[in-house]
Amino acid sequence: MRALEDVKNQVRSMTSRRYVEEAVAAYGAGAYRAALISIWIAVAADIIEKIRIMAEQAGPAVQLRDDLDNAIKGNNVNALQGFERSLITRAHKDLELIGSREAEDLARIYQDRHLCAHPAFVSDGEDLFSPSAELVRAHLATAVDALLSQPAVTGRKAIERFGREIASDSFPRDDARLNDHLRASYTDHGTTALKANLIKVVCKETLKPGVPLRQRWRSTRTARELQKITPHLFDEQMRVVLAPAQNLLDDDGLMALATGLCYIQGTWEALHDGTRARLEEMLRSVKPLDLVETHMLFYGALPPEPVAGMLVARLEDVTAPGALRELKGEVSFYVGEGPDPRLIPVLTGLAAEASSYEGGAAILQFINGLAHAMTDAQLERLLEVCLGNGQIRGSVLGNRQIERMRWYGPQGEHARAAWEKWDAPKDAEALGGE
Template identity: 75%
Template sequence: MRALEDLKNQVRSQTSRRYVEEAVAAYNAGAYRAALISTWIAVAADIISKTRLMAEQGGIARQLSDELDQAISTENRRDLQEFERNLIVQAHKGLELIGSREAEELHRLYQDRHLCAHPAFVSDGDDLFSPSPELVRAHLTTAVDALLAQPAITGRRALERFGRELGSDSFPEDDARLNDHLRASYMDHGTKALKENLVKVVCKETLKPEVPLRQRWRCARTARELRKIAPGLFDEQLRVVLDRVQNHLDDAGLMALVSGLCYVPGTWDALHDGTRARVDELLRKAKPQDLMETHVLFYGPLPPAPVGKMLLDRLEDITSPNAVRGYTGPLANYFGENPDPQLVPKLTDLAAQATSYEGGAAILQVLNGVAHAMTDQQMAALLEVCMSNGQICGSVLGSRQIDRMRWHGPQGELSEAAWAKWDAPRNPERAEGLAG
């Protein structure tokens, strides 16, 4: 249980904090009715203060502020009472300062405040409502967490701002910086409703095939960082989104799921068995060129299991001669600066199994696309495999691909020794020089 002093220090507005101090003082004196009434006053004053602050931006806040000023100037008590009655509804649905759960909890505070402030509400013969200390603390905690500790940021405006950031050049390309930005701009001080809606918007955006891949991938990265920041909240809202849409996804939507949310841990667990089966079938049948070029599924780290395993299983098709001839750009572009570490061992195994000159050369051509990320030990192991497979060491095509790899791969001692062994039967003088 948090100390009342800690709760008071979390209140952002100095004005609202004074009312909370009154509530705390009444609580400590055992005046629980007064404490509960002061808590409601703090809530009402905070909503009104934030409404006036947001009125500078126009919209519903300006309208509410004008209505309040009109009622005050004309001393229209009926309108003022009506305004107070609707404060929670407006904070929830109009201003989007609080979510539905927070609205329900604050509405209970409002009702209990009535029982404390209006003896006429008590039935004949009943004692006046006497709130327990636990109830007062619960109301005070709710008021602080749901409203008083939150900034005057509407969910809609914050989400609109995030939408603009997605398409801007200033959007962080580094995951650590993106995490910092999300915390500072949305998650550390945003309302629970804003956090939930941000997760929903980001997840939904990744599932739209018509959205450019670059923007969808930014959303997928955002989703991944949001899960690191608030895993429980993220998983809950992810399931809300997927439960509504996954049974209606066509093949393009499923591929958007694979190339987006499937890179976020926990997504596979949120899928229905039927959706999982469809994803598995789709990845088995997708054209290699679509996997590599259209959806760029091998760029950087692969998705978590089991989707990553499904993609690794397609490497045999991706490295077939027919597939390699169809790629339109340098293969290194499809793997990125930091290819998944699982690729090299799998590709090395395929090279060991090559049964034709052309097939071996195609596998090595793909390996050239990840040679910049190979370790010294991996290069030595690959050359050992190539020397043991006559479809590679006896092939002009294979040797040409290996020679290209010499300058793109690691240059450590193990690699140097392996290259010397590779060169020995082909160029004795060069091999002797390398060995020396």
């Protein structure tokens, strides 16, 4: 149970905090009816203050502010009472300050406030409503969490702002900084409704094949960080998006799923058996060049299993002679600075089984794209394998690819020792020739 002092300190507005302090003082004195009335006053005052703040930025808040000012100026009591009665609805529907759940919770405070403040609401022979200490504490926590601790930002405006940010050059490229940005700007002080809507918007963006891969990947990274920040809400809202969307995905949509939400833990479990079967078939049949270049599915860390296993199984096709002949640029560009560590052992195994000069050279060419990320032990194992495979050791093409690794691969002590072993047969042949 949170201390009332901690709850009070979460209130953003100094005006609203003053009313909350009155509620806390009344609670401490055992005046629970007075405390509950003060809680509602804090809620009403906070919504009105936010209306005035938001009216400065135009939008629906302008009309609400003008209606209120006209009623005050004309001393129109009926209009003022009606305005107060509709405050929660307006905060929810018009301004999107709160979600439907928060609106229901705040409406209970309003109803209980009536029971405390209006004796006429009590049936004949009944005592005036007397809220318990627990109810008052619960209402106070609800008011603070749902409204009083939140900034004067509508859900729609926040979503629009995020849309501008994700399309800008200033969007964080580092995941840790992206996480910090999302917390500071959207989740730490955002309503549940805002967070839920942001999750849904981001997940939907990842499923749009018409959006460039770079832009969709930003949405995927955002989704991944949102899952870390609010895991239960994220998983719930991701399933809300996937439930209808996955049945409508064409082949391009399935590849958008593979390059997007499939990088998020729990996505595979949220898919229907039919979608899983279609996605698996797509990843088996898509051209190797498209896997590497168009969809960049070997860039950086692979998706969670079982999709990672499906991609690893395609390495034999990707490294087949001629498979990447039309690749625009070096392999290193398409695997990134930090390629998945699972790739090199599998590729080393393929090199051991290479049955032709061209096949061995093609495998080594792909491995060269990962040479910058290899460890000494991985290089040592690869050279050992290549030394034992005549289709590589005896191939000019294979040796050419091996020599490239000498300069782009690891340069540690064990790596140097591995190169000495590789060079030893050549040195022996040279001495024998003399």
